[in-house]
Amino acid sequence: MNTLKVELGERSYPILIGHGLLAQPELIGRQIAGRDVLIVSNTIVAPLYAASLRAALRGRRVVDVVLPDGESHKTLATVARILDVLVANRFPRDCTVVAVGGGVVGDMAGFAAACYQRGVAYVQVPTTLLAQVDSSVGGKTGVNHPGGKNLIGAFHQPVAVIADTHTLSSLPPRELRAGLAEVIKYGLICDAPFFDWLEAHMDELLAGDSQALAHVIRRSCEIKAQIVGRDEREQGDRALLNLGHTFGHAVESATHYTRWLHGEAIGAGLLMAAAMSRECGLLSAAEVERLRRLLERTGLPTHIDSVQPLEALDHMRIDKKVKSGRMRLILLRSIGESFVTADYSQPALLRTLEEHFGAPGPGQAARSAVRP
Numbered sequence: 001m002n003t004l005k006v007e008l009g010e011r012s013y014p015i016l017i018g019h020g021l022l023a024q025p026e027l028i029g030r031q032i033a034g035r036d037v038l039i040v041s042n043t044i045v046a047p048l049y050a051a052s053l054r055a056a057l058r059g060r061r062v063v064d065v066v067l068p069d070g071e072s073h074k075t076l077a078t079v080a081r082i083l084d085v086l087v088a089n090r091f092p093r094d095c096t097v098v099a100v101g102g103g104v105v106g107d108m109a110g111f112a113a114a115c116y117q118r119g120v121a122y123v124q125v126p127t128t129l130l131a132q133v134d135s136s137v138g139g140k141t142g143v144n145h146p147g148g149k150n151l152i153g154a155f156h157q158p159v160a161v162i163a164d165t166h167t168l169s170s171l172p173p174r175e176l177r178a179g180l181a182e183v184i185k186y187g188l189i190c191d192a193p194f195f196d197w198l199e200a201h202m203d204e205l206l207a208g209d210s211q212a213l214a215h216v217i218r219r220s221c222e223i224k225a226q227i228v229g230r231d232e233r234e235q236g237d238r239a240l241l242n243l244g245h246t247f248g249h250a251v252e253s254a255t256h257y258t259r260w261l262h263g264e265a266i267g268a269g270l271l272m273a274a275a276m277s278r279e280c281g282l283l284s285a286a287e288v289e290r291l292r293r294l295l296e297r298t299g300l301p302t303h304i305d306s307v308q309p310l311e312a313l314d315h316m317r318i319d320k321k322v323k324s325g326r327m328r329l330i331l332l333r334s335i336g337e338s339f340v341t342a343d344y345s346q347p348a349l350l351r352t353l354e355e356h357f358g359a360p361g362p363g364q365a366a367r368s369a370v371r372p
């Protein structure tokens with residue numbers, strides 16, 4: 001087992017990473033304090049993993065909430081259901097909420113924990129790759145609103161994150177690939193050797209090799225923990241974690257969140273951020289090609305035919321990261337070096353969008369072969 005620490009003073013917490021952690025009752029029991037525990041999961045994950053958690057919590061009062069599956073249920077109404085159960089069972093201030101599932105469950109259980117009695121402890125047990133490398137770490141919690149994604153939320157750090165790589169064995173391959181987009185993102189942001197490692201080991205990762213997966217989860221969490229430790233509330237550096245996301249969110253919202261998984265949209269968004277960096281004279285064409293090849297091998301899209309370039313631009317402009325009218329982008333100086341800027345050329349942005357959205361140009365048809 002690997003243990004990392006997110007250093008946030010009195011809000012510091014450990015991230016435990018390993019194969020079969022959920023089958024170790026003592027280890028699990030140690031991370032979950034209090035007599036009263038609420039396990040929040042969903043209809044897919046509960047039958048797979050709730051029993052091992054219950055076994056680890058024998059002797060305590062354990063109550064379950066099983067939510068409906070899917071991003072469309074990431075709403076205030078669903079969080080209200082979690083709060084209702086806490087209230088109905090008169091859960092005390094020193095209870096613990098345990099989120100078992102992907103980012104959707106984690107974001108909602110974390111938000112319920114942030115709100116109940118103005119904040120109770122919660123533990124993340126992420127069961128998707130995306131949740132293990134990204135959403136379970138860093139304390140962003142919340143729900144969607146009809147007016148936008150993740151518009152309602154709070155910063156509330158968990159007391160522990162337990163990432164059992166064994167849970168990834170039941171994950172649909174498409175979800176695994178989507179999680180790998182966020183992993184590639186970390187290499188691009190600040191770790192060129194990690195990007196090289198991903199190029200060398202992508203086949204093992206796609207085959208579900210648990211050692212390779214544990215390595216990428218560890219490195220991804222290290223990077224995220226470091227950035228969050230420096231900038232918990234996204235006043236500066238934490239924005240780097242949004243590399244590819246302004247483009248990716250445009251893909252998601254223009255296709256109504258139905259066609260592409262978040263990680264898939266981010267895969268395309270990463271390539272667009274790289275191509276934009278090349279248009280701005282920062283990144284070499286060879287580096288952009290390296291990224292394109294890695295994304296293609298991972299099975300992620302690199303061209304979005306069904307959305308027109310100007311339509312994509314409109315969606316980018318309403319992204320919530322637009323600060324005082326000027327859209328900020330994360331760009332790359334090289335693979336492994338990123339920065340935030342609002343100072344870029346508009347024609348370069350338009351050329352980037354024209355290259356990656358709409359009917360593919362000559363030579364691009366084969367590249368957009370990935371279909372959801």
Ligand SMILES: NC(=O)c1ccc[n+]([C@@H]2O[C@H](COP(=O)([O-])OP(=O)(O)OC[C@H]3O[C@@H](n4cnc5c(N)ncnc54)[C@H](O)[C@@H]3O)[C@@H](O)[C@H]2O)c1
Nearest residue numbers: 044069102103104105127128130131134135140167170171
């Ligand atoms: N809080 C943050 O910092 C942060 C960061 C990134 C993403 N997010 C949020 O995370 C969400 C996406 O998370 P996700 O990609 O994990 O999606 P998800 O939670 O919807 O999980 C994907 C699918 O896999 C299923 N599943 C989960 N674990 C499984 C397992 N072990 N075996 C089989 N099936 C399993 C889920 O039930 C779901 O159907 C979005 O709502 C996004 O906004 C939050």
Ligand SMILES: [Zn+2]
Nearest residue numbers: 182245262266
């Ligand atoms: Zn993301």
